[in-house]
Amino acid sequence: MKIRKRIVFGLTAAMALSLTACGGVKTGSTTAESAKTENTENTGGGTSEGKSSFSVAMITDTGGINDQSFNQSAWEGLTELKEEKGVEVNYIESKQASDFVTNLERLGDNGANLLWGVGYACADAVLEAADSNPDIQYAIIDNAYDDTPDNVTGVMFRAxxxxxxxxxxxxxxxxxxxxxxxxxxxxxxxxxxxxxxxxxxxxxxxxxxxxxxxxxxxxxxxxxxxxxxxxxxxxxxxxxxxxxxxxxxxxxxxxxxxxxxxxxxxxxxxxxxxxxxxxxxxxxxxLVGKAVKEVSIEAMEGETIGGQTLTFGLKEDCVxxxxxxxxxxxxxxxxxxxxxxxxxxxxxxxxxxxxxxxxxxxx
Structure with missing residues (x-):
């Protein structure tokens, strides 16, 4: 893995994904603040020039896309990925736990190459979806599996x-x-x-x-x-x-x-x-958004990210x-x-x- 270290000591540039001190975060044509609040998809295509064929999508947990916390940070990371790499990004809000599997399946049917479950509450749903769709790569925030499938990546933080x-x-x-x-x-x-x-x-x-x-x-x-x-x-x-x-x-x-x-x-x-x-x-x-963006880049570039849990902390400049x-x-x-x-x-x-x-x- 070659997860990039772009934040000095987790403090100086740590504001990159959290920079909302005076209002909403502007992350391009789609922002967390302007995201839909109903259980519907929000599709953000790549830029008109240099658009990537790679597609990344996420489902939120029940906190929603505007939770002022880790769901919002994850989406900000994906919108930065869209701006920087022309990647198609997408999300669906989950209103209840029973939505998780259905939402993952909907995004997979739409052609996503990498699907994120945000929050440990999505853990079982991610496993179920990954088992049913071995050709799709999945990743989950805040969960580590005892036996991680080859098409699943766990992302943990030393909180x-x-x-x-x-x-x-x-x-x-x-x-x-x-x-x-x-x-x-x-x-x-x-x-x-x-x-x-x-x-x-x-x-x-x-x-x-x-x-x-x-x-x-x-x-x-x-x-x-x-x-x-x-x-x-x-x-x-x-x-x-x-x-x-x-x-x-x-x-x-x-x-x-x-x-x-x-x-x-x-x-x-x-x-x-x-x-x-x-x-x-x-x-x-x-810095959930930073980790989501960097792991997604690794997947897009063909790195092997599945079958393991990646852990981020002060040493990785992610907290x-x-x-x-x-x-x-x-x-x-x-x-x-x-x-x-x-x-x-x-x-x-x-x-x-x-x-x-x-x-x-x-x-």
């Missing part, structure tokens, strides 16, 4: 790394000594976010010689903004002054609660500062925090970069599970 970084920021910035975490649906994947964050908070607390309490609650949904807002509102009223969400569309409610309470919130997956410039402290970047850090106190951003360097060189290994978190704290 605990940016989560540790933003946990460290939260620990340095809290004045009340109480911070929160709001998750979407509890799973091994979201454990990476939760325990990476908690470890970062505790790392900062030890550095500062103080105690910091962490409240954790799940919305049990990645699309219920009202539930996310209710949870965050309660946390803020209970004394938390920084909350990190890893809740997809439910997280937009967390950000809304931060605006109303005038407290700090930490975004996820893409730079979410544009949603509340005065309240978003930073964001844990997971990090935004370079913009005006809401942080002096020195916090620079110290966070030092923490990131310690993670990159192996001195710090953020935990991914309750067990590894407890071991981390014990050490």
């Amino acid at each position: 605990e790394e940016p989560s540790f970084m933003v946990g460290y920021v939260a620990g340095r910035m809290t004045e009340t000594g109480k911070v929160g975490f709001v998750g979407g649906i509890s799973s091994g994947l979201i454990d990476q976010f939760q325990y990476g964050y908690e470890a970062g908070v505790k790392y900062a607390a030890k550095e500062l010689g103080r105690d910091i309490d962490i409240s954790v609650q799940y919305a049990e949904s990645f699309s219920d903004a009202a539930k996310g807002k209710a949870i965050a509102t309660k946390m803020y009223s209970d004394g938390c002054d920084v909350i990190y969400h890893a809740a997809g569309g439910s997280g937009t409610g967390v950000i809304e609660a931060a605006k109303e309470a005038d407290k700090w919130v930490i975004g996820v997956d893409r730079d979410q500062a544009y949603l509340a410039p005065e309240n978003v402290l930073t964001s844990a970047l997971k 990090g925090i935004p370079e913009e850090h005006g809401n942080m106190a002096d020195g916090v951003y620079e110290d966070t970069l030092k923490v990131a360097e310690s993670i990159k060189n192996g001195e710090l290994v953020p935990p991914t599970t309750k067990e590894t978190y407890e071991a981390f704290i014990a050490e």
Whole structure:
């Protein structure tokens, strides 16, 4: 594999796919913001000159194309692929889990060479579709199979790394000594976010010689903004002054609660500062769009991508925090970069599970 490294330390150019600080992302003739919100296809052809015969398409999970999170980031990656390579790109929104297989089949029938399932909820559907269509290449975000078929590629991120970084920021910035975490649906994947964050908070607390309490609650949904807002509102009223969400569309409610309470919130997956410039402290970047684009390019160029799981993190410049850090106190951003360097060189290994978190704290 020759996945390209174009983002300096996951920070300076990390805004390339997350650059929405002042509004919508312009990615060519089709944008995530202008995408259809019904369960219909959105077809984006290649450019009139140099159009590629290669076609890439994706299905969203139930969070939808405008989730301000990883579905949107994935589509931004494909629209950049269209602009740069003239590739035909396409998507279908999934309103419910039962849509996944049908949507994959529809896109396959339309001639897609590579089909993406965005989110681990699509895992079974991708396997089923791949088994029925061995001539089509499939890839999935946030899932690793025990036995990966030759025409399937798993794409995972070390989400605990940016989560540790933003946990460290939260620990340095809290004045009340109480911070929160709001998750979407509890799973091994979201454990990476939760325990990476908690470890970062505790790392900062030890550095500062103080105690910091962490409240954790799940919305049990990645699309219920009202539930996310209710949870965050309660946390803020209970004394938390920084909350990190890893809740997809439910997280937009967390950000809304931060605006109303005038407290700090930490975004996820893409730079979410544009949603509340005065309240978003930073964001844990997971550059789904970059990975989708780069893996798609490898497939287009004839590289063998199937039968394996590719993992992206700080070393691959696919996670990090935004370079913009005006809401942080002096020195916090620079110290966070030092923490990131310690993670990159192996001195710090953020935990991914309750067990590894407890071991981390014990050490």
